[in-house]
Amino acid sequence: MRFSFLKYFIVACLFCSFFRCKNQEKEKAKTSAEKIERTEKSYHEKYLEEIAAIEERDSVSTSGMLKIEGGEYLMGGNSQQARRDEFPQHLETIETIWVDETEVTNAEFQKFVKETGYVTTAERSFEIKGESFPPGAMVFDAENPQVWWKFKEGANWKHPQGPESNIKGKEDHPVVQVSWYDAMAYAKWAGKRLPTEAEFEYLARGGKENQIYHWGNKFEEATEFVNFHQGDFPSVNEVKDNFEKSSPVKSFRPNAFGLYEISGNVWEWVLDTYYPNAYSKLEQRTDGYFREYFNEEQQKVIRGGSFLCSESYCTGYRNAARMSSTPESGLEHLGFRCVKDVE
Template identity: 65%
Template structure:
């Protein structure tokens, strides 16, 4: 078990702001922030990966049920519209190997099976202590009515109680699991005999065979409410709900992309293997095994892809094929989940 657990609870403003889907930094709120404790984040990361390595892979891990086989191939990765941000350039060629991909985001029912079999405790469910001070378990929940922080730490929020102790996933077996950190997603993938997709793989299967389109369904934004779960209206307080979902949607609520994959855009952000770099596309020769493994410190964030129910056309556009975002690997949020891939 990692020794320096969930240091994001010390209110590091950097990823509170990043995860609001903002393209520009908001002004810093007037707030007393506790001094960051001195911790060895390298050891923290390695300890967590070591813990994950001890998870026993399930007996039927060879199964590809619920997965789609993709033949792979070459495509041009990167921004294709005026909304593309600097970290989506330069466009460059990627070669994707043949892989299996989960049809849907990992659901609450699937994650529960993993937890029941292994006894795994997620990041958000673990309390921890730093220099004699105890911190309670919890995760980050979106609060559109807080003018200073859109994301607030809620004690007792976790994958079973996504917005706090009073919330529940009862009756939501087919909804994507959220409030799972990158480490939690890696742990599930280990158990399932799979792995997280690289960022290049994610954009490949999101584009589904066409590297010129802005969205997975084409270039016509007008079709978005029929194709993707996102935020319509005046973000963040007035959602017109034209897509029929105010928050998360059950998987397979929207049409699949041409590869047969559901909700690769919208609904919830999805964790990727890669460590995030703003200039990643200028340094692809430094990748190892096709992705960026480097971990330097707690601000060395991991890539998330696909956008979520909180993304809007006027504010975020995270559901564009080439859109990139990142989050700290130990952070749980109510709009972030994952899907897995399997090598052939």
């Protein structure tokens, strides 16, 4: 009896040991799979690595830039048109920086591409949830009231409205159909960077923090200062500012800091990740918190408004106005300008 029990006990132990080993192997395999999954780099991380590998130009010039003295100002909504994400108003302190007088032009971006061989996001195929898409970008369609924006194959910075369009004769227009990654890549090559959101609003206000627009508070004067949409948006554009879409840089009078088209013409990428409640989260902000944090659900801030903004619909050219877009997006009314820290 004792022998039989012992035999049974040994067999049972071996049986349990076998399954324990199997379970351990499963757990190991699961853990290994999780490690592989965690170490697989995200789309965002891969792009940032590619950008980091871009070599700066031999000499970083401040030609075409203005040195803007820093200071303290009240950031946030200050008009009846202000949206919830522009509050609460709060004090921001800005350091002295160099700023591009204008938005980066087609000619400047072409030089960057020629020297580096960089390929923009709109010129690359991509995948969303297992479905592959050809190279292309978003183009505005005013004739479709249901879907104003549509993906157009072949649209990119050289062909802003699609393969049938081009930028010949528009070398001095702001480059568009460039993603946040493309703007970051250009800035790295140029030895500059994108402005933060707080810097952009400071620059737009031009030292006049209580004004709604960079030129003052009278919307009636807008056509003298900004390229925007006049008329019944989006079907009727009265073109009182002489431009249906983008205009050459320096087409309108500069703001008080001497910056051209800091409002209107095209939206401009800034460095920060977009939070609808960003201004109420300031106590959580540490160095880089808003600037570098990223996940697939979040977007990057765009500022300044564009030729598609109207007083009745968007008013993106207000000093405090803020919107956002996904960092890989290319749009025909979205470009950027750069800043450079004072050394």
